[in-house]
Amino acid sequence: MEIALIAHDGKKAEMVQFLNEHRDILHQKKINLVSTGTTGEKVKKAGFEVHALLSGPMGGDAQIAARVAQGQCDMVLFFRDPLDRHPHEPDILMLMRLCDVHNIPLATNPATAELLIKAV
Numbered sequence: 001m002e003i004a005l006i007a008h009d010g011k012k013a014e015m016v017q018f019l020n021e022h023r024d025i026l027h028q029k030k031i032n033l034v035s036t037g038t039t040g041e042k043v044k045k046a047g048f049e050v051h052a053l054l055s056g057p058m059g060g061d062a063q064i065a066a067r068v069a070q071g072q073c074d075m076v077l078f079f080r081d082p083l084d085r086h087p088h089e090p091d092i093l094m095l096m097r098l099c100d101v102h103n104i105p106l107a108t109n110p111a112t113a114e115l116l117i118k119a120v
């Protein structure tokens with residue numbers, strides 16, 4: 001199973017905390033992690049194996065959207081920062097749209113991610 005991880009800058013610490021709290025599930029269920037670039041760097045530093053793609057504003061969200069469209073990605077954990085502006089907003093909307101098109105579970109905050117990860 002592949003889970004995509006994306007966190008805006010103001011939410012990266014929460015992403016690392018979330019992963020640390022669910023390290024056992026991720027390990028036991030043999031989950032493959034992919035991420036956008038900078039999120040991936042933080043996740044790697046926390047000791048997780050992750051396939052980091054491009055940074056979000058450089059096309060990372062679009063790469064994850066493509067994985068969703070191609071059936072490679074089974075779940076998206078996208079900790080968005082609703083209080084910040086993002087130059088690549090069209091890519092963000094595309095990713096969320098494609099999750100809905102392909103019926104892929106998408107969590108946009110830690111509380112929802114908690115519910116999803118417990119269902120894995």
Ligand SMILES: O=C(CO)COP(=O)(O)O
Nearest residue numbers: 036037038039055056057
């Ligand atoms: O911008 C992002 C999501 O829209 C996240 O990208 P980074 O992980 O490269 O910061």
